[in-house]
Amino acid sequence: MLRRHDRNHEGVALTANDLTQRRGRAATIADVAKLAGVATSTVSRALSNPARVNHVTRQRIEEAVGQLGYVPSAQARSLTSGRTGVVGVLVPDIANPFYFDLIRGAQRQLRAAGYAQLLLDTEESHEIESSMVELMLKNADGVVLAASRLDDETLTAAAARQPLVTINRDVPDVPTVILDTPEGMRQTVVHLRSLGHTRAVFVAGPSGSWSSARRWEALLAAGEELGVEMTMIGPWAPTAAAGSAAADAVIASSATAAVVFNDLLAIGMLGRLQERGVRVPLDLSVVGCDDIFGASFCNPPLTTVSAPIEEAGRVAVTMLLSQLGSAGGSRSRTVLPTYLTTRESSGPAPT
Amino acid sequence: MLRRHDRNHEGVALTANDLTQRRGRAATIADVAKLAGVATSTVSRALSNPARVNHVTRQRIEEAVGQLGYVPSAQARSLTSGRTGVVGVLVPDIANPFYFDLIRGAQRQLRAAGYAQLLLDTEESHEIESSMVELMLKNADGVVLAASRLDDETLTAAAARQPLVTINRDVPDVPTVILDTPEGMRQTVVHLRSLGHTRAVFVAGPSGSWSSARRWEALLAAGEELGVEMTMIGPWAPTAAAGSAAADAVIASSATAAVVFNDLLAIGMLGRLQERGVRVPLDLSVVGCDDIFGASFCNPPLTTVSAPIEEAGRVAVTMLLSQLGSAGGSRSRTVLPTYLTTRESSGPAPT
DNA sequence: CAAAGAGCGGCAAGCGATTGCATAAATCGT
DNA sequence: ACGATTTATGCAATCGCTTGCCGCTCTTTG
Numbered sequence: 083m084l085r086r087h088d089r090n091h092e093g094v095a096l097t098a099n100d101l102t103q104r105r106g107r108a109a110t111i112a113d114v115a116k117l118a119g120v121a122t123s124t125v126s127r128a129l130s131n132p133a134r135v136n137h138v139t140r141q142r143i144e145e146a147v148g149q150l151g152y153v154p155s156a157q158a159r160s161l162t163s164g165r166t167g168v169v170g171v172l173v174p175d176i177a178n179p180f181y182f183d184l185i186r187g188a189q190r191q192l193r194a195a196g197y198a199q200l201l202l203d204t205e206e207s208h209e210i211e212s213s214m215v216e217l218m219l220k221n222a223d224g225v226v227l228a229a230s231r232l233d234d235e236t237l238t239a240a241a242a243r244q245p246l247v248t249i250n251r252d253v254p255d256v257p258t259v260i261l262d263t264p265e266g267m268r269q270t271v272v273h274l275r276s277l278g279h280t281r282a283v284f285v286a287g288p289s290g291s292w293s294s295a296r297r298w299e300a301l302l303a304a305g306e307e308l309g310v311e312m313t314m315i316g317p318w319a320p321t322a323a324a325g326s327a328a329a330d331a332v333i334a335s336s337a338t339a340a341v342v343f344n345d346l347l348a349i350g351m352l353g354r355l356q357e358r359g360v361r362v363p364l365d366l367s368v369v370g371c372d373d374i375f376g377a378s379f380c381n382p383p384l385t386t387v388s389a390p391i392e393e394a395g396r397v398a399v400t401m402l403l404s405q406l407g408s409a410g411g412s413r414s415r416t417v418l419p420t421y422l423t424t425r426e427s428s429g430p431a432p433t
Numbered sequence: 434m435l436r437r438h439d440r441n442h443e444g445v446a447l448t449a450n451d452l453t454q455r456r457g458r459a460a461t462i463a464d465v466a467k468l469a470g471v472a473t474s475t476v477s478r479a480l481s482n483p484a485r486v487n488h489v490t491r492q493r494i495e496e497a498v499g500q501l502g503y504v505p506s507a508q509a510r511s512l513t514s515g516r517t518g519v520v521g522v523l524v525p526d527i528a529n530p531f532y533f534d535l536i537r538g539a540q541r542q543l544r545a546a547g548y549a550q551l552l553l554d555t556e557e558s559h560e561i562e563s564s565m566v567e568l569m570l571k572n573a574d575g576v577v578l579a580a581s582r583l584d585d586e587t588l589t590a591a592a593a594r595q596p597l598v599t600i601n602r603d604v605p606d607v608p609t610v611i612l613d614t615p616e617g618m619r620q621t622v623v624h625l626r627s628l629g630h631t632r633a634v635f636v637a638g639p640s641g642s643w644s645s646a647r648r649w650e651a652l653l654a655a656g657e658e659l660g661v662e663m664t665m666i667g668p669w670a671p672t673a674a675a676g677s678a679a680a681d682a683v684i685a686s687s688a689t690a691a692v693v694f695n696d697l698l699a700i701g702m703l704g705r706l707q708e709r710g711v712r713v714p715l716d717l718s719v720v721g722c723d724d725i726f727g728a729s730f731c732n733p734p735l736t737t738v739s740a741p742i743e744e745a746g747r748v749a750v751t752m753l754l755s756q757l758g759s760a761g762g763s764r765s766r767t768v769l770p771t772y773l774t775t776r777e778s779s780g781p782a783p784t
Numbered sequence: 785c786a787a788a789g790a791g792c793g794g795c796a797a798g799c800g801a802t803t804g805c806a807t808a809a810a811t812c813g814t
Numbered sequence: 815a816c817g818a819t820t821t822a823t824g825c826a827a828t829c830g831c832t833t834g835c836c837g838c839t840c841t842t843t844g
Contacts, residue, residue, distance in 0.1 A: 108571060108594070110800055121824045126802060136822055156572040157517060158800035160508045161829045168551075177537045179530065179726060186528045189554050200519075201552040203540050220459060221507040243459075349730055375530060379700055381732035461830055472794045477832055487792060509830035512799045 109150035117146040129154065168198050169402065170218040170225045174206045178320065178346060179374040180391060184228055184249065187395025195403055197223070204231070206288065206319075212236065219244050224402045226395075227251065231290050245405040247398045250293050257405065257414040259398045263293065263371060264300030266387030266420035270341055270369050271304035271312075273385075273422055278431035279310060279339040279367065285328050285351070286316030287343035294343050297371065301341060313337065318347060325350015333358060338366060338431045345370035345377045345386055352380060352427070363429030373423055383425035390418050460501035468497040480505065519549045520753065521569040521576045525557045529671065529697060530725040531742065535579055535600065538746025546754055548574070555582070557639065557670075563587065570595050575753045577746075578602065582641050596756040598749045601644050608756065608765040610749045614644065614722060615651030617738030617771035621692055621720050622655035622663075624736075624773055629782035630661060630690040630718065636679045636702070637667025638694035645694050648722070652692060664688070669698060676701015684709060689717060689782045696721035696728045696737055703731060703778070714780030724774055734776035741769050 115122045120139060128135040128143040135143075146152070160166040171188050173181040185201060192199045200222060204211035208231045215232070218225045224245035230237060234253045240246055241256040248258040274282055284301050287294035298314055305312035315331045318324040320343060329351040332340045342348035348370035355362055362368050362382055370377060370386035377384040397416050466473040471490060479486040479494040486494075497503070511517040522539050524532040536552060543550050551573060555562035559582045566583070569576045575596035581588060585604045591597055592607040599609040625633055635652050638645035649665055656663035666682045669675040671694060680702040683691045693699035699721035706713055713719050713733055721728060721737035728735040748767050 111802095112800080122801075123803075123825075124823055127823090130802080134822080139822080151567075153567055153571045155512075155800055156568075157508045157511045158829090159802075161506075161512060161800075161831090162802040164829080166508060176540060177533055179533070182528055182530070182533060185552075186554070189527060189552075193554070199552060201536075201540075201550055203537070203544070216502075216504055217507075220504045353730060375528075376727040376730065379704060379727065379732060380730045381734075383732075462832095463830080473831075474795075474833075475793055478793085481832080485792080490792080506830055509799090510832075512801090512830080513832040515799080 109152040113150055114143065114146045114152050117150060118143045165223050166221060168200050168222045170200045170202055170222040172202045172204050172211060172214055172225065173228045174204050176201065176203045179376060180344065180372050181228060182375065183391040184395040187392035188226055188399045191396045191399035208232065215240050223406055226398045226402060229293065245402055247402045249394055249398050257401050259394050259401065259416040259418060261389040261394055261420055262417050263297055263387055263389065263420050266422055267297050267300040268304045269422040270387060271301060271308055271310055273424060273428065274339045274367065275308045275310050277429060281311045281337045282339040282341055283332055283335045283337035284312060284314045285318065285332065285340055285342040285347060286314055287318065287320050289317040297343065320344050320346055322346050322350035326354040329354035333360060340366060341369045343371060345372045345374045345384060348384055349376060349380050362427050365432055367428040369428055382427045385424045385428035387420050388423040389420045394418055460503040464501055465494065465497045465503050468501065469494045516574050517572060519551050519573045521551045521553060521573040523553045523555050523562060523565055523576065524579045525555050527554045530727060531695065531723050532579060533726065534742040535746040538743035539577055539750045542747045542750035559583065566591050574757055577749045577753060580644065596753055598753045600745055600749050608752050610745050610752065610767040610769060612740040612745055612771055613768050614648055614738055614740065614771050617773055618648050618651040619655045620773040621738060622652060622659055622661055624775065624779065625690045625718065626659045626661050628780060632662045632688045633690040633692055634683055634686045634688035635663060635665045636669065636683060636691055636693040636698060637665055638669065638671050640668040648694065671695050671697055673697050673701035677705040680705035684711060691717060692720045694722060696723045696725045696735060699735055700727060700731050713778050716783055718779040720779055733778045736775045736779035738771050739774040740771045745769055
């Protein structure tokens with residue numbers, strides 16, 4: 083009894099003190115323990131495993147937590163638990179709308195699972211990406227790599243050391259979610275052919291891009307099969323600004339249709355084409371890829387290969403989390419379908 | 434001599450062992466120390482304060498680091514140092530293009546200073562935002578709050594406890610960067626008046642939005658001064674989807690011009706207006722706000738109030754970092770200018 | 785040549801939490 | 815009524831790293 087009384091007494095004293103915001107640092111678990119008159123271990127348990135602690139004690143602790151505005155330090159916690167509660171999401175360029183939806187999808191899923199998203203921009207750089215992946219090894223529970231620039235071995239090695247999922251990058255032994263743009267590309271060629279086009283040009287993305295290479299392959303194959311002569315120009319950076327240069331190059335070619343690496347580039351081209359007096363789709367058909375924000379309301383609205391980007395982000399995270407939970411052994415390759423969305427930037431080939 | 438030899442010997446043995454990736458967990462500072470034959474403290478210093486360690490020793494340590502692929506744990510490091518190297522950036526909706534540039538600006542500046550960006554989506558929710566701010570208190574070195582939904586007291590209290598900068602939210606004692614949209618709004622009214630408009634409607638944003646309220650105030654004042662009758666409709670969510678409903682409401686009004694809370698909403702309206710056969714700008718002028726990605730190439734290109742959003746992100750981070758460095762006492766309120774960018778969605782009032 | 789530095793490196797005490805083990809009290813079984 | 819459980823809590827080690835303080839070895843210096 084006496085002891086209990088003492089505790090309360092002490093508690094009251096502390097309360098007054100602490101409610102003035104304890105000049106200095108934030109409350110620690112020790113402060114809570116002292117206020118509640120228990121050991122830190124009890125506080126810890128009350129918070130993470132309530133069943134292990136007596137009803138009354140827990141209540142006292144909760145009250146103390148409230149009074150002090152105590153928030154456990156994720157840092158300290160992760161030190162012992164080994165888990166950080168953070169997942170790194172690496173994208174080549176946050177400003178690219180393509181990644182917006184991806185980021186959002188990932189964020190949604192992550193939030194739902196109680197994880198925080200550490201968003202990192204690799205600035206399209208191999209080196210930055212590499213060092214960031216290295217960093218995440220110790221400082222995140224897992225990594226989602228969108229459109230990685232790393233080579234196969236590095237990727238495989240990284241995946242062996244930590245939970246990792248790539249998006250749009252297919253390497254053996256590395257879990258991945260793929261947007262099946264080749265199928266979309268095939269549909270594109272079918273579409274163009276049916277409109278009478280026989281000479282088309284592929285406006286390529288960055289030279290290191292896995293996606294760009296895949297798209298070109300698919301285009302080439304479909305073109306051969308369907309009788310559309312495909313040529314490639316590029317590479318270009320996947321930005322609207324690069325679109326101007328690309329537009330000029332397309333005009334210089336003799337193609338009647340341009341299949342563009344992605345919508346950003348395509349939208350950039352649209353502006354320049356208008357400047358140069360090229361009417362889309364009358365003089366030239368333009369098909370983009372990704373169906374990003376903006377593709378539906380640009381002028382003219384862009385025919386493009388639609389991809390379930392947000393879903394890709396969600397799925398990637400889900401795969402990652404399943405890796406985290408059960409040690410390995412879940413599906414490790416997901417292919418998401420894409421399809422052509424025809425809008426007004428494609429039309430009959432000029433005669 | 435003998436001791437030194439022993440160390441080397443031990444080192445060699447370890448090397449062979451460790452190069453096989455030490456089945457199990459990643460290398461710690463202790464592993465490096467052992468391999469290099471020094472104490473952990475020396476390794477720590479070699480890494481964070483090279484001058485404090487002998488040239489030769491340092492080299493040996495660096496070699497060990499390389500062999501083991503050692504990466505310091507940010508968690509453990511932040512435990513002692515108190516700094517996490519992370520800055521939380523809270524935005525209401527990552528999928529809103531307005532925030533893209535802001536995020537990018539913040540990211541750039543953060544990277545340059547060696548910080549990581551923890552991007553959090555508050556989903557336009559007061560509660561989520563509040564709990565996230567609380568979380569950041571312990572788990573980040575500072576917070577950037579974009580378009581906060583929190584009330585003044587909460588914000589003031591939070592700012593008193595941790596480095597914090599708001600964007601587009603002006604509260605006494607809270608460092609902030611403001612996009613001076615009222616000035617842009619004034620310019621908008623001048624522009625519309627000069628085109629002959631005398632009845633305009635303001636399409637309001639979310640009800641809790643500080644920015645929306647400021648814009649309306651400015652519009653009202655300028656309207657009164659310049660002889661433009663302003664009315665307000667709304668509120669609407671700041672999304673393209675909400676634009677349809679807003680468009681219908683605008684059509685129902687008798688206004689000849691609509692000033693829209695932001696571009697997302699405005700772009701959404703454009704589509705619906707076209708559907709309803711309302712020609713922009715012939716029948717109705719539309720002015721947006723923010724000049725986001727898409728505003729320049731939608732149909733018609735949007736007249737809008739341009740704001741240096743990316744710069745706002747950069748400035749916010751800079752202010753935050755200066756708070757972190759020198760304990761307080763730097764400029765705490767930055768106003769960034771905005772101006773009207775006229776494109777094709779505004780024109781003479783219908784007669 | 786002894787005293788005083790300067791340069792280097794080690795020891796050990798934390799940082800804030802988690803957790804296996806131990807202990808004490810309460811409950812149970814027979 | 816007493817040993818066996820069960821329940822509730824405390825103790826202390828530990829996670830990986832930083833840092834103040836101490837001590838040893840050489841140089842300088844008067």
